[in-house]
Amino acid sequence: MNAPLDHRETAANYRAVIIRKGKYRVILCKDGIQWILQREKGRDDRPWGGFGYFTTRAALMRDWERLHGQIPPEIASLPDRVRGYANGKTV
Numbered sequence: 533m534n535a536p537l538d539h540r541e542t543a544a545n546y547r548a549v550i551i552r553k554g555k556y557r558v559i560l561c562k563d564g565i566q567w568i569l570q571r572e573k574g575r576d577d578r579p580w581g582g583f584g585y586f587t588t589r590a591a592l593m594r595d596w597e598r599l600h601g602q603i604p605p606e607i608a609s610l611p612d613r614v615r616g617y618a619n620g621k622t623v
Contacts (some may be wrong), residue, residue, distance in 0.1 A: 566587050
């Protein structure tokens with residue numbers, strides 16, 4: 533059985549994960565004002581920690597590409613600015 537989705541951004545089962553690849557993931561912050569690039573920390577209490585905070589797709593793509601070399605469709609299809617994404621999402 534799957535655990536219910538969580539509102540805490542550092543939770544393993546956070547409700548607004550856009551993409552996860554290996555030990556990295558991108559989430560929409562709980563307030564819907566930025567995308568956060570996170571790294572898995574392996575702690576039980578807070579398994580994910582943020583290290584990049586973005587309001588534009590271009591900036592997010594730049595940092596994701598440094599980590600992975602390729603932009604996945606989940607990121608490439610985001611709107612230019614986070615507000616355009618967050619307006620249509622329930623956070």
